[in-house]
Amino acid sequence: MIGRIHGTLLDKTPPQILVDCGGVGYEIDVPMSTLYGLPAAGQKVALLTHLIVREDAHQLFGFATPAEREAFRALIRISGVGARIALALLSGLSVQELAQAVTAQDGARLTRVPGIGKKTAERLLLELRGKLGADLGRPAGGAAAAHADVLQALLALGYSEREATAVVGKLPPELGVDDGIRQALKTLAKA
Template identity: 65%
Template sequence: MIGKLTGTLDDKNPPQVIVDCHGVGYEVFVPMSTFYNLPELGVKVTLLTHFVVREDAQILYGFATSQERAAFRELIKISGVGPRTALSVLSGMSVADLSQAVTLQEGGRLMKVPGIGKKTAERLLLELKGKLGPDIGLPSSMASDAQGDILQALLALGYSDKEAAAALKALPKDIGVSDGIKLALKALAK
């Protein structure tokens, strides 16, 4: 229905913004990742949108990137996850972090998001598996099983997500798990 809004940012009141499009102010709910990257009031802004029509309301959700909108659409397809919960997930973690958590089946990372309990986190991991691929924010280097195993090993050894991801980028794409771990540890030791 409404796929994109371009207009002047009229008001910001988290998680809602008002975008003035030629005299018509659209109320748009945005995740905090989008909210923090918005310009100041009175500046032109473009948001990709998802329009939800319910019995009692018509609500517009806005996103800075197509990856955020695609992840939102995958989230709301899951039984028991509505637009508000999906917005909360995207406010609590980036699309890349969500993709990584699903790939590595890390429910604990999802449970850090307010409103996501153990059962919901498990359902998200199950339902999203294989749906948040390279086109939705997962780096292509993470697509192989060996790369995922290497990353999981580095995280288990206490390295941060950023350190482990940086070490993975330096590795050849077709490297085995044990050789990859050895090379990654050498790179991280420098």
């Protein structure tokens, strides 16, 4: 398994890049979030990778952060979700946004990504529930559940997803649901 590539970036042709590593050029598919963070051609680059071996091809996928790679691996484990759909999701949503959508069970957010229909979004939400969170920079354990409940309460009260997500992201992890809702509403009232 190729887990990491370090070399010179030769070419960027979205969604693929070419990296020279010891005289061998590796074609690596990357999500747009990784692509935008890469240096100019000719510069050194290091990426975490995931190799998929099929009968007809070896495909190498690159990621800027461990969280992106873990999200990709979680996505491709889901039946009916291949590498292309996983890359599309990670290109359309940050890892944090994906984790929030799963926590909030927000299928509409996922269907905004090209190639993701309603049924695929529902399958993703079902399969990823409880699997994304602490590993992807979300508060761990009960704090994640409390923050998800606060987010749902704010959405039910009519606040926009953007407003609610921003406020919930600033809450201390140890705050319970009731105190979280109170503090979030105070913050929103001041805005």
